[in-house]
Amino acid sequence: MTMNSWGLLTLWKEPIPLKSIEVQLEVKDHVATVVSTLNYENQEDKPIEAVFVFPLPGDAAVCHFSAQIGQTHIVAEVKEKQEAMEEYDDALSSGQQAFLLEESEESSDIFSLKVGSLPPGESASIGLEYVTELAVQADDGLRFCLPAVLNPRYQPQGSDGPSGQVTSVPASLVPYSLSFSVQVSSPHAISKVESSCSLEPLQYLNTDQTQATVKLAAGHKFDRDIELLIYYKDAHQPTAVVEAGQASAKPGSLMGDPVVMVSLYPEFPQSVMSSLTSCGEFVFLMDRSGSMALPLDCSNEEKRCISSARDTLMLLLKSLPMGCYFNIYSFGSSFEHIFPTSMEYSEKTMNKALKEVEKMDANLGGTDILQPLQHIYSQPCIPEQPRQLFVFTDGKVGNTKEVIDLVKKNSGSHRCFSFGIGDEASSALINGMAKEGGGHAQFIIRTNRMRPKVMQSLRVALHPNVGDISVSWDLPKRVSATILSPPPAIFQGQRSLIYAQLTGQSSDATEGSVTVKYTLAGHPHQNQLHFDLKPAEDSGLTVHRLASRTAIRSLESQQRTQSGQQDEEVKKKVVELSVQSGVSSSFTAFIAVNKARQFKSAQRPVVLRYIPKDNLKSLRTDIQPPRPGKNLLLQLVSLQKASGFWELDTDLATVLGKIKKEVKKSKPKSVGYSQYKEQ
Known part of the structure; x- marks a missing residue:
């Protein structure tokens, strides 16, 4: 398989040290404005040209780009992409400093920044500003995610794109620091702010608690995405x-x-809400590519993305209504399915599916999601059983827009619900599939938030269209x-x-x-x-x-x-x-030229190379660490029958921390055998 390399790169194959990243986040109600400054220093003895490839939220509107070289400040303009690229090349040919920021044609959450003629010994500060809406989570929190340096993304065979080797270094060697400050204001009182990373205490700025600030705790290494959850009181107001x-x-x-x-x-x-539909065809698509063997988040090395996806799928299987139809596909470089066609949901078919799910691991190679999607869409739908497609993936694909377009093309007969597994899932892919598929997107980063997210998506899927x-x-x-x-x-x-x-x-x-x-x-x-x-x-x-x-x-x-x-x-x-608007698109680019200063620039092709990042592992397909034990909730759910009851046996008693006799003794007299089966 082919994998892209990402990071700040130079002509001489040496990474430019990224000294620091400064991020200021301003949240007004459910809209976020992000101002980022990336500080670099050229430690070479010659001028260099560099390329920095990095992620942004897929639905962000990039609206400002500037560069500070020494005492010179340059603000970029938005121009048609080909025109901007020619202006950049012309500037470098004449020895001028130039900067080009462009969005990937394959995915709206990938940007590349070209820094031309960075003088020896000088520093460069790159300023970016974007605005984005914050998605509402299952527990009513507003989610903001600051992506870390982009991970490799799988390119299907025959596709174009740079390739290179993936490396890994200890967290102590990540060479850059991050400062991250947040200011929140809203018409509604701010209840709390949570994060996947350590935060300093929330500071309220007024007595009605509608304004507050918070900062990332000192010592954080920008080695993973930063997820922020903001909670308001009475936020569901039009x-x-x-x-x-x-x-x-x-x-x-x-x-x-x-x-x-x-x-x-x-x-x-x-x-209407009290009469949820009990029909439907539920098709589950599970990512089993090698990258799913990576940890779900850096704070828990034992919990892998694939095990979280298995647990998520198990919760959904246990919650399906009797009489519906379902099937489970899994994919990597190729794809498999449990049943030849969708089967009616029953105790027998559920148990068979669960046994197959339990054996699933991250051992199918790359992340080619197009093939299984094309196969699923080619299968005839069951009459009077609306098809609901649930996709579980870490989102590391290089053909995002092609996948989203396929989902959109089939949205008339398939609703798509997407689950981004892990803290580095592509927001462009996960949100794009759900939006164009008329469904709902969820991001599974921490296991304690998995159950409400799963149940929210299932409730939405069971609602009438x-x-x-x-x-x-x-x-x-x-x-x-x-x-x-x-x-x-x-x-x-x-x-x-x-x-x-x-x-x-x-x-x-x-x-x-x-x-x-x-x-x-x-x-x-x-x-x-x-x-x-x-x-x-x-x-x-x-x-x-x-x-x-x-x-x-x-x-x-x-x-x-x-x-x-x-x-x-x-x-x-x-x-x-x-x-006109100064907002990026796939057909335009930001261009800035410093015409006041010229250098002799080397005319060689840019060689892409990755800046190390501590939690990035080589995407091997033979990673098989031991599976950790399930938490109590998942153990309890695993014993549930398809129709919703539990058998009163030794396994159930063990999960409850009792002996079978104690559990049987506590059974209410009003509960009959059909409701509470013993064995």
């Missing part, structure tokens, strides 16, 4: 934020007009709204975001409303929100950038499914919107 347009932008353009961000939390009628979604507006005369992307999938109690451009002006009315209509279980329903048209103060251009990112992603997806003249027209729209 909101709408109107942001004024940019004064210097052309009226009628996206940046020149006001933009509204509507945040809805649909609540379905209780009569929401269809015929439409959005209408009630606005003052001469004011109209244009939605910037198709309406999102709607789930009970889950946030749905809608962005719209507001055109026209009215001095008479200051209020508008938006109504989302849809069908649920064959009946029409709607949710309505009234909002103030007066622009919010001190919101900057955050909403405009998020709206631009949403529109750009929608157009890019449309462009990939078209061909010929239509394809070129959509691409042109993407470039225009990206340049």
Whole structure:
């Protein structure tokens, strides 16, 4: 298999020391603004050209890029990608310093930064800024993830991409430090902030606890993703934020007009929610590539990604409704399935599946997810049994957009629920599959959060499908709204975001409303929100950038499914919107040239090489460490029967810390044999 190499690289195959990373995170309600500064130093005796390949959240809107070389500060512009690359090459040919930041054409969460003509002995500080929405978790926490240096991603045979060797070094030798500070503000009181890493105590800035700061504890090595969970009181409140347009932008353009961000939390009628469907075909797709043998997180070397995926799958299997249909596929470089076709769920079929799941290990090589997906989509669906696809993967693939497009193409007959396993799963792949597949995404990083996440996704899968979604507006005369992307999938109690451009002006009315209509279980329903048209103060251009990112992603997806003249027209729209808004896209790049200073630059091809990272192991397929024992909850679930009961036997008593006689004695008299089976 072929694996990419990632990190900061030089022409002379020597890594430039990454001295430090400084990250400032500002969270306003459910929107995060991230300002990162990466500090490097050229310790060579000659000017160098370097390439830094790194991850960002897949749904981030990168909106600022700058470079500080010595006393010179350069701010980049967004230009069409080919034009930007030619300008970069021309600058280096003439001995000028130049910087190029571009998004990968294969995955929206991979960026590469080229630093041209870095003088000997000088330092370089690279500034990046992006905005992103924070996803709501099963326990109502808002999740932010700061990706570490990108891990290798599997390239299917025949695909293009740089290759190299993967190395591993002890944590003590990771050469760079990280400072990470967070400021949170919200209309709702901040309950707590949790993290997968050690934090300093939360500091409230006012008496109503709506503003707070927190920092990463000293001594942290940036050797894994940093997950942050923010909890508010009464956070499930519909909101709408109107942001004024940019004064210097052309009226009628996206940046020149006001933009509204509507945040809805649909609540379905209780009569519908109390009658969850008991039908459906549940197809589970398990990643068994070599990288799944790596630890789930660095704080627990024994718990592997593959064992977490097995436990997650077991919980789902134990929770399926009687009478549904199911099958389990697993994949690596090739794929396997437990049953030739989906089988009816029963005690017999569940037990057979569980035995096969228990034997699954990370021994199937690379991460070629396209083959099994194509096979699953080619299988005929069972009448009156809507197919639900559950995917478990660490997300280390190099053809992310191709996978997402395949999911989107089949979204009419398959809902897709994705689980990112481990703290380095690709957010672009996991979120993209769920979004385009009309499903729900979850990230399994710590075992103590696995059960609520699994149950949340299963509840969503058992809900009747929401269809015929439409959005209408009630606005003052001469004011109209244009939605910037198709309406999102709607789930009970889950946030749905809608962005719209507001055109026209009215001095008479200051209020508008938006109504989302849809069908649920064959009946029409709607949710309505009234909002103030007066622009919010001190919101900057955050909403405009998020709206631009949403529109750009929608157009890019449309462009990939078209061909010929239509394809070129959509691409042109993407470039225009990206340049106008200053937000990155797959067809544009940030370019900065320091024309005030020139050097003699060497003309050699760039050689890619990885900056070491402590928890990155070679992706061998023969890693077989002993499996740790299951926790008590998983032991208890493993004894549950398909119909929901437990047999009163010695195994159950052992899990409960009792002897069989004690458990039998505590059985309520009102519980009959059919409810509480003894043996």
